[in-house]
Amino acid sequence: MDVKAFLKTIPEFEQLPDAGIDLLARLAKVGDAKAGSMVDVQGEPANKFYILVGGRLGVVLELDFGVTKKNYMVTSIGPGQMFAYSGLVGNPHYTAGSRALTNSTYLEFDVEKLNTAFNNEPQLGYVMMKMVAQTIASRLRAMQLQLAQQYAVSEAE
Numbered sequence: 001m002d003v004k005a006f007l008k009t010i011p012e013f014e015q016l017p018d019a020g021i022d023l024l025a026r027l028a029k030v031g032d033a034k035a036g037s038m039v040d041v042q043g044e045p046a047n048k049f050y051i052l053v054g055g056r057l058g059v060v061l062e063l064d065f066g067v068t069k070k071n072y073m074v075t076s077i078g079p080g081q082m083f084a085y086s087g088l089v090g091n092p093h094y095t096a097g098s099r100a101l102t103n104s105t106y107l108e109f110d111v112e113k114l115n116t117a118f119n120n121e122p123q124l125g126y127v128m129m130k131m132v133a134q135t136i137a138s139r140l141r142a143m144q145l146q147l148a149q150q151y152a153v154s155e156a157e
Contacts (some may be wrong), residue, residue: 046087055104056093
């Protein structure tokens with residue numbers, strides 16, 4: 001797989017110089033997940049960050065109600081989207097998990113190595129953190145819409 005060519009397809013990376021793309025490509029490891037398998041697990045150490053290359057993933061939130069635990073798929077993501085960014089924003093553990101809905105391919109990055117790269121290449125860090133912020137904002141909006149929809153249904157009953 002040509003990692004550099006794939007990274008160049010992500011619109012947010014268009015503003016990066018070739019040196020930034022080269023650095024990201026060197027830090028990336030290509031990984032695969034079979035449909036139904038977990039890529040990252042809620043509560044585990046958040047030492048990896050990922051960008052989906054192909055397939056579809058579900059972001060899974062496990063809630064413990066004391067008597068029973070339930071898993072909820074809060075959103076799904078497709079190629080070019082990031083996931084498991086908890087470590088990049090200072091959370092020591094993943095706040096959700098990611099399950100492959102289809103056979104999937106992803107790029108895996110070590111969070112510690114990425115943070116070092118961000119210190120050495122501030123523009124790369126700026127672009128990546130802007131992407132993280134946009135991802136968080138879009139997921140928050142999706143959850144708000146889900147809650148509003150559930151509230152509207154309960155009000156109609």
